[in-house]
Amino acid sequence: KAVVSTQSTGANSEEEIEPMLNKFGEGIGKVNEGMEEMVELKEEMFNESIKEYQRYVTTVKSVLKHRDNLQVEKNFYTASVLNKQKDLEKLEASEPGKSFATFFGKSPAQVKEEKMSKLQQEITTLSNHGERAGDALVVASAAIRSDIERWNINKEKDCRALFSNLSSAHIDFYNKSIAVWQDLITSIDRD
16 A cells, blocks of 8 residues: 555656556555455455364363263272272171171171172162263263264365365456556556
8 A cells, every 4th residue: 555655656756657657556556455355355264264163172172071071970980889899898708796786686697788788789879870971971982083073074175165265266366466467567558
């Protein structure tokens, strides 16, 4: 823009070459407008892709966090089952002894049997919860994997289209610039 105004100012002081300088300034102005349109187009094209990628990354982080929570839950149940199994093995290996319940008329063997039964029920319950958490983890992992693969395929297509459109826009810009300068040369040759 500064060049165009300089050309106009210079044209006013040089009467002999004023028409040529004015045409030269107009040509520079048209090319400059085309360049500004090109910059705006690039920003528009890339900004939308970048925003989409940022939304995608945020979503993936959220989904992975959920998946990690499922993994922690599964690990908790697995560790709890192992601890309860160790407690059960210790109880099975121990001799029935005196406990608080024996004061209420229960035999030590009966108290031991009730404790073992309670531990077995807890192990079963924890195992079921762990299996459900493991199943949810497998489903979540498979869903994440397929979503990422699908997104990569779609993004590759989108990137190809983006760069193809950008290349076409560049070609159009340069063709228009060439046409502006060719018109300028033809106009100057006629004068």
